[in-house]
Amino acid sequence: MKLQFCITIFFVLSFSLSVFSQIKDPKMTEVWEPVVRKVDPGNINTAPSDATVLFDGKNLDAWQHFRGEPIGWKLEDGAMTVVKGKGNIYSKRKFGDCQLHLEFRIPNEVEGEGQDNGNSGVFLQEKYEVQVLGSHDSETYSNGQCGAIYKQYIPLVNASRPKMAWQTYDIIFKAPVFNEDGIRVSPGYLTVLHNGVLIQNHVQIQGTSEYIGMPKNIKHEKGAIVLQDHGNPVSYRNIWIREL
Ligand code: MG
Numbered sequence: 001m002k003l004q005f006c007i008t009i010f011f012v013l014s015f016s017l018s019v020f021s022q023i024k025d026p027k028m029t030e031v032w033e034p035v036v037r038k039v040d041p042g043n044i045n046t047a048p049s050d051a052t053v054l055f056d057g058k059n060l061d062a063w064q065h066f067r068g069e070p071i072g073w074k075l076e077d078g079a080m081t082v083v084k085g086k087g088n089i090y091s092k093r094k095f096g097d098c099q100l101h102l103e104f105r106i107p108n109e110v111e112g113e114g115q116d117n118g119n120s121g122v123f124l125q126e127k128y129e130v131q132v133l134g135s136h137d138s139e140t141y142s143n144g145q146c147g148a149i150y151k152q153y154i155p156l157v158n159a160s161r162p163k164m165a166w167q168t169y170d171i172i173f174k175a176p177v178f179n180e181d182g183i184r185v186s187p188g189y190l191t192v193l194h195n196g197v198l199i200q201n202h203v204q205i206q207g208t209s210e211y212i213g214m215p216k217n218i219k220h221e222k223g224a225i226v227l228q229d230h231g232n233p234v235s236y237r238n239i240w241i242r243e244l
Helices: 003-023
Strands: 052-055 073-075 079-081 089-091 098-105 120-124 128-132 167-176 184-186 191-194 197-204 235-243
Touching: 098 120, 120 167, 128 167, 128 191
Parallel strands: none
Antiparallel strands: 052 235, 073 079, 079 235, 098 167, 098 235, 120 128, 167 191, 191 197
16 A cells, blocks of 8 residues: 555656656746736825825815714824824724825924824724834834834834924735634734835734733724824824725
8 A cells, every 4th residue: 555655656746747847938837817907006195096095185084083073183284183182093994904005294392202202103903003103313112113013013123204204104914814703813914114114024913002911812803094192293194005
């Protein structure tokens, strides 16, 4: 039986090798189908043609506060700015795996140093925070500075620009998957480019972003993109998203 098995394997391998060794025409390894769909990438200030624009500077229609109240943040000069105490804002649409682009600006007037220096944040699915903070000229704990996956991953480098300079985030998010029993069967992942510089390289999300305590993994469906009101007048503009 064992001998038969070995002989079978031998012939299968020999056949495979002979087939591959016969591929001498480069055209045999060209793949023409499917044809790749064209997307107009736009220019540096516009969204690609297949993106959903969440904020183009004209209105806040795509956003709401937690209980569906209209936005209390300030809309001015093509940007929206946190108004202290009005609360986080939520995209009306909910998303799973996605590519998210946005620009943010740390204000001159800040509450203080460290975590009070232009603090805001971008939450994927309302739970996983990419920190927004003025980290160009202010120190804080490394896993809480700008570009950190809050209290989970330190950014690879500090690519921050100074206060009042517009900065970009390009975030690629793979959502965690839960089975019907509520057990996480596949973790989530985040990749982040800050001002075009890779600062988070496909890191495995440990669970929810928690100020105190350990990350949690509780079953959830798609969720909103959330921008954080941390009491500082951080501004945002040019926000678009592509579902993956
Ligand atoms: Mg924050």
